[in-house]
Amino acid sequence: MTASASRAGIGLTLFLVVGLLTACGLPRSGPNKSEIFAGSVLKSGDAFVVTVNDRVTRATSVVPAFGFGSSFENADILGSDLIAPGDELNMTIFENVRDDPLLGNTGQRVSALTKVQVDGQGYIFVPYAGRLKAAGQTPEGLRKIITDKLSPQTPDPQITVDRLAGNGSTVTVSGGVTGQGVYPIERPTRTLTGMLARAGGVAIEPSAALVRVTRNGKTGKIWLEDLYDNPSLDIALRPGDRIVVERDRRSFVALGATGQQSRIPFETQTVSAIEAIAQVGGLNTNFADPTGVFVFRNEPAEIANTVLGRNDLKGDQRFVYVLDLTSPTGVFEARDFVVRDGDTVYVTEAPFVQWTKTLAAFNGTAVAADSVSGLGN
Structure with missing residues (x-):
């Protein structure tokens, strides 16, 4: 093969490469x-x-604007002894009679009603007082109600009421917290920040964390950092609240x-x-x-x-x-x-x-063409 023929072959190869590059284009990451x-x-x-x-x-x-509605923000902090459905009550009734007490046997002046559970509608049953609304009352308030009901039937009854928090006074905490679970509303955990602390704190990056609270079919959502910066967002909790900490999905x-x-x-x-x-x-x-x-x-x-x-x-x-x-x-x-x-x-x-990619492609092609030419010689 003559030198002129070799050069002609290389030229033809380069011409074909140019045509291919023009037709197909070089690799790239997207449009220019x-x-x-x-x-x-x-x-x-x-x-x-x-x-x-x-x-x-x-x-x-x-920027997405989040917040709690008025039903959340206007809720007052619950008293730590407020009775709720699911609570258990221990009641002791002292009667001022000996021979014929209303609740006890003859000669028994003290009657104990233990582990009386508040039903799902918030009611309890007390003999001779009937079915009473206990949910929403304090033990002192319920004591007065029972006293008023029994006074016409037994002289000067003396009553004590003790509350044991049950599953009706709880909230559920889930998502990105250290300890997911169901927690009772107690004095330190009556607000959102207190309950989050009770659950071990937030386990995801605070700057990307959202806190969602659902109550009675309504949901409010805020940024965790806003909760730290704005005390008004530290809402009072209610039994049955569901708190979910989640990472921003954007x-x-x-x-x-x-x-x-x-x-x-x-x-x-x-x-x-x-x-x-x-x-x-x-x-x-x-x-x-x-x-x-x-x-x-x-x-x-x-x-x-x-x-x-x-x-x-x-x-x-x-x-x-x-x-x-x-x-x-x-x-x-x-x-x-x-x-x-x-x-x-x-x-x-x-x-x-x-x-640069074009030059690299030409250079690679030229090297290949020279190799072919060398084989021909």
Whole structure:
């Protein structure tokens, strides 16, 4: 084989490689900036591509607001001796007669009623006094009620009532606490923080922890950190309350030229774009284009209209927010722009990366062609 023929073969091989690269493209992590901008509604696409600035940041800074309703916040702290369904009561009745006592045998002036359980509707039965509403009463209040019922039947009865907390005065604590279980409402555990402490404290990162309380079919939810900061959220508990401590379920997806490509859970109540990038290890210094940081999101119509200065959009709209970290205020804007649940944070590759890949492909092909030429000689 002549040298000219060999060179012709190499040239043909390179020509074929160029054709293949043009047809198939080189491997990459996703679309480039030009392809993303081509999807704009201004270019017959279906997404609004918006550059982030102070106005956009203010319009899109929506953080979930949690709290307890008035039925939770207005509830008074229970007395530590308040009777509830499921409690057990010990009652002693002293009668001021000897020969014919109302409750005891002849000559028996003292009668004991032990382990009288308050039923599910809050009632107890006392002989000759009948069925009485005990739930919601203190032992002293119930003593007066029984005394009034028995006084017309036996002279000057003297009564004592002792309460033993039962399963009716309990709350359930579950989820991300050290000790899940059913706990009685006692003097130290009459409020939410006291009960959480009784359960061993929160076992997950406080910055990502939510506390949910369900009572009579109604549920309130707050951030654990807000509970620490705002004493008014330390609500009084009621028998039957269910307390669940759970990790924040919000997340975003990181793709492209970042240190990690994955679904990332939120670690704090709010996550900015710069924090989201930091959570995945920052920009990949070998590949990332700092002028091409994008946040993909479906915006509700209200926010979409505010961002675009319109009032005609209906339903969720596709948005692509653009951040340029190299601009004079780029890092500040990325620090202030709030990432929301379900967002996709995407960083494009720098233009030279594709050029480097192309050169590497040509170089590998040229080496292979030289090897083939050497075999021919």
